[in-house]
Each structure stands twice: as structure tokens, then as C-alpha cells.
Amino acid sequence: MGLSARLVIDRDALARNFQALRKLAGGAETGASIKADAYGLGASALAPRLAREGCRTFFVATPDEGAELRRALGGGEADIWVLNGYDPAARQLYVDQRLGAVLNQARELADFAQGPTGPCALHLDTGMNRRGLPARDAQALIAAPGVLDNLDLRIVMSHLACAEDPAHAMNAAQRTHFMALADRLRPARLSLANTGGVMLGADYHFDLVRPGIGLYGASASLDVPHPFEAVVRLEAPVLQVRAVSSGESVGYGASFTAPRDMLTATAAVGYGDGLPRALSGKGFARIGQARAPLLGRVSMDLVVLDVTDCEAELRAGAPAVFLGADLTETARLADTLPYELLTGLSARPARVYEGAL
Ligand SMILES: *Cc1c(COP(=O)(O)O)cnc(C)c1O
Numbered sequence: 001m002g003l004s005a006r007l008v009i010d011r012d013a014l015a016r017n018f019q020a021l022r023k024l025a026g027g028a029e030t031g032a033s034i035k036a037d038a039y040g041l042g043a044s045a046l047a048p049r050l051a052r053e054g055c056r057t058f059f060v061a062t063p064d065e066g067a068e069l070r071r072a073l074g075g076g077e078a079d080i081w082v083l084n085g086y087d088p089a090a091r092q093l094y095v096d097q098r099l100g101a102v103l104n105q106a107r108e109l110a111d112f113a114q115g116p117t118g119p120c121a122l123h124l125d126t127g128m129n130r131r132g133l134p135a136r137d138a139q140a141l142i143a144a145p146g147v148l149d150n151l152d153l154r155i156v157m158s159h160l161a162c163a164e165d166p167a168h169a170m171n172a173a174q175r176t177h178f179m180a181l182a183d184r185l186r187p188a189r190l191s192l193a194n195t196g197g198v199m200l201g202a203d204y205h206f207d208l209v210r211p212g213i214g215l216y217g218a219s220a221s222l223d224v225p226h227p228f229e230a231v232v233r234l235e236a237p238v239l240q241v242r243a244v245s246s247g248e249s250v251g252y253g254a255s256f257t258a259p260r261d262m263l264t265a266t267a268a269v270g271y272g273d274g275l276p277r278a279l280s281g282k283g284f285a286r287i288g289q290a291r292a293p294l295l296g297r298v299s300m301d302l303v304v305l306d307v308t309d310c311e312a313e314l315r316a317g318a319p320a321v322f323l324g325a326d327l328t329e330t331a332r333l334a335d336t337l338p339y340e341l342l343t344g345l346s347a348r349p350a351r352v353y354e355g356a357l
Contacts, residue, residue, distance in 0.1 A: 001237035001319055005269040007345060009041050011049045011355030013229040017215050018053050020227050024198050028205035031057030033194070033212030035065060035083065040274075040343040041216060041232060041351070044072035048357050050215075051078055059083050059210050063090040066099040081121055081155070085131070086112045094118060100154065104131050109147060121155035122185065126177040127170060128161040135177070142184045155189050155208065156182040163196025163204075164220030171200060196220040218327050218338035232342065233324035234349060236269035236285070241307065241314060250304050251296030255281060264295060265307040267320040272300040274345035275322060276334040283333055285320035288313035292320060 022030040032055045038046045047058060047069055057079045060066045066080045079100055086094075086101040086108040094101055095116055102121045103109050112120055125132030133141070141147060158178045162168035175192065182190045189207035195214035197204045213219060219226035244264050250256045267285065271277045275298055283294040285303075290310040294303055307314055323330060323341065331338045 001235075001317070003237065003239065003268055005234055005236040005267075005273050005349045006352050007041075007349040008233050008235055008352045008354060009045070010229075010231050011046065011353055011357065013217065013231045013355075014046055014215055015049060015053050015355070017217060017228045017231065018050055018055060021195070021198055021209070021211050021214050022054075024227075025193075025205050025209045026202055028193075029057060029189075029208045030198075031055065031059060031079075031081075031191075031208055031210045032215055033059045033083075033210050034069065035059060035061035035212070036343050037065070039212060039216050039339065040345045042353075043069055045351065045353050045357065047072050048074075049355070051076065052356075057081070057208060057210075059212075063087060063093045063097075063099055067093055067097045070097040070099070079119070079154075083123075083131075086120075088112075088114070091116075102155075102157070103133075105133060106137055109141075109151075113147070113151065117151065119152045119154045121157055121191075122153060122188070124156060124158045124178065124181050126158040126174040126181070128159055128174075130159070132158060135181075138181050142181065145185075148185075153185065153188045155191050156185045157191040157210075158182070160192065160194065160197050160200075160204075163194055163200060164224070166200055166224065171204070175204060194220070199224070199226065213339055216338075216342060218331075218342075220337070220339075222328055222332050222337070230323075230325045230327060232327070234269060234273070234275065234322040234345070235319040236267040236303070236322065237319050238265045238267050238287075238307075238314060239302075240266040242266075249296070252299055253297055256296035256304075262306055263308045263311065265292070265305045265314060265320065267303055267305060268301065269303060269320070269322065269349075270299050270301045272346060273349050274341075275303070276336065276341070276344070278334040278336070279330070283322070283330060284326070285322050286324065286326065287320055288316075288318050 081100040088111040123132040191208040193209040195211040217231040287310040292305040
């Protein structure tokens with residue numbers, strides 16, 4: 001298995017997650033958020049499969065991501081929307097690569113209208129106060145929509161701040177606010193839901209949903225159960241197995257002392273691969289089906305695992321597997337989210353793809 005970890009990415013699982021989201025979204029179109037290189041998993045290696053599964057609308061963060069996606073799709077008819085905004089310095093890239101501009105503030109509307117323009121979307125802020133046209137500016141635009149006359153406005157969107165918490169009052173408040181504004185900008189299509197929004201139910205779906213994390217096998221919530229399948233597993237070869245006697249310590253800082261005689265395995269993965277150092281003393285791997293607790297600190301290239309209960313699997317050469325079906329639990333242990341675990345994976349682990357492109 002070599003001396004380094006590899007990241008195995010299952011395109012069939014991705015495809016099933018897309019179809020599961022589609023089913024949940026009912027009559028709304030299901031797009032795919034594929035920003036940050038498909039949450040670190042490789043947009044070029046995943047988007048063509050999503051397109052084959054019937055995905056026609058993609059969301060990226062930047063024009064460069066959009067251009068790379070257009071290349072990966074071999075041109076094609078898919079709509080690609082640049083969420084972070086409109087950058088007039090990249091005007092030619094939007095035109096050449098047929099990227100849709102998401103306009104977030106008055107200045108972007110003005111810059112965009114200088115043309116030559118293609119399709120655009122309008123992002124309205126409905127309470128998150130991060131990106132999007134502030135409510136006052138949106139009211140002004142609705143009162144004097146002439147600004148939109150020469151624009152090809154396809155989508156009016158907003159973004160939910162608390163979709164991962166179905167009980168949060170902000171969900172309904174944002175939805176109400178969104179409808180009051182966006183309904184007056186039809187015939188543009190309306191879009192509000194990320195993965196969490198899709199799971200909130202039909203009231204949140206409108207015309208187009210834009211899930212990301214669900215495609216990659218997790219949800220925004222660490223607590224609400226979700227129907228998505230694991231897409232990634234980080235496989236680390238076991239480099240060395242040793243007997244550690246009761247009272248001996250393991251790893252940097254000697255932070256773990258063996259309470260009894262134990263069998264340990266040193267595996268080739270560490271924070272240099274993106275496995276958070278915060279998992280020190282808390283994380284675990286799977287070796288076969290068995291759970292192998294992480295002993296002591298995560299170092300840059302290596303971890304040490306308690307393999308007292310998985311001797312047979314080790315003899316068979318099984319790797320130590322991180323993330324996989326344990327992605328959400330691992331995020332909780334590292335005090336983070338599946339989003340950050342995935343996008344935090346470094347370039348070192350080779351990406352190995354299963355399932356057809
Ligand atoms: C990232 C993002 C999404 C996708 O969010 P998930 O929680 O990953 O489903 C949707 N819309 C916008 C505006 C985003 O920035």
C-alpha cells in the first residue's frame with residue numbers, strides 16, 4: 001500500500017446522494033454546489049458524473065472555479081453560477097466560459113450592466129448579513145425595476161443562516177422575507193435551499209435547490225439524521241506494529257501512557273494530510289470493522305492507533321480508515337464540521353476515484 005495515505009472517493013455514492021437529494025427536492029430542480037474544488041474532493045473528477053446523472057446547474061465560488069468546471073464538463077450546456085459575486089476584472093472569463101454572475105450589491109449590478117453581459121442572478125440578503133443585496137436596496141430595486149430592464153435575470157436567491165437547525169425561528173423568518181421580495185422579481189426562478197434547506201421540506205424548495213454537503217455524504221447538522229452515503233474514506237497504510245508495555249508512553253509530548261500491555265500500529269497519515277491535530281487523544285480509525293482509538297498526538301505524517309482488538313485485520317494488510325461513515329462523528333470529536341474536514345484535506349493524499357466518471 002506504500003508509505004502515504006490515499007483519499008478514496010466513490011462516484012457511485014455521490015450519484016446516489018444526488019438522486020436522494022433530487023427525490024427530497026420534489027418538483028424543484030436540484031443543482032450542485034461544487035465550490036472549493038467540490039469541497040476538496042476534485043470538481044473536475046466529479047462534475048461530469050453529476051452532469052450524467054442529470055444535474056444541469058452548478059454553483060462555484062469564483063470565476064476561476066467556474067472556468068475549470070466548464071473545461072471539466074467539456075463545454076456543454078450546464079449553467080454555472082459564480083456565488084461570490086461579479087468581478088468586472090474577469091468580465092471576459094464570464095463571457096468566454098458562459099459563467100452566470102450572481103449579483104450581490106448595487107455596485108455589482110452597475111458593473112455588470114456595463115456589458116457585454118450574459119445571464120445573471122440576484123442574491124437578496126434576508127437576514128444573514130453576509131452576502132446579498134441589503135433589504136433596503138432590494139426594496140428600492142423592486143420599486144424602480146428599470147435597472148433590470150436590460151438584464152437577463154434568471155434566478156433570485158437568498159441563503160439560510162440556520163438551516164441545519166429545523167427548530168430555529170430564523171428559517172421561517174428568512175423564508176417569509178424572501179417570498180415578500182422575490183415574488184415581485186418573477187419570472188426569475190427562486191432559490192433558497194442548501195442541503196439543510198432541502199431537508200426543511202417543500203416550503204423551502206421553491207424552483208431550484210443548491211445542495212453541497214449532502215452530495216459529499218454529510219449534513220450541516222451533527223445531530224439531525226440524514227440519508228446521505230459516505231463518499232470519501234482516507235486510507236492510511238499501517239507502517240509498523242509493536243507491543244507497548246504498560247507504563248510506556250506513545251508519541252510527541254508523551255501525552256499517552258499505556259494503562260496495560262497493548263498492541264499499537266503506526267499509520268501513515270497526519271495533520272500534513274489534513275487530519276486535524278485536534279483529534280489527538282480523541283479520534284479513531286476503522287481497521288476492517290473494528291474501531292482503533294488514536295493514542296497520543298496526531299503528528300504531521302503519522303498517527304499511532306490501539307489495535308489490540310484488530311490483529312486479524314492487520315495480518316490481512318487492512319489499512320487504517322478515517323472519515324468514511326465516521327465523517328460526522330470525527331467532525332464532532334475535532335470540534336468542527338464535515339465541511340471543514342473535507343476542504344481541509346491537503347493535496348498530499350492521492351485522490352483515487354471509484355465508479356464511472
Ligand atoms: C455553499 C453554499 C451552498 C451549499 O451549502 P451546503 O450546506 O453545503 O449544502 C448553497 N448556497 C450558497 C450560497 C452557498 O454558499
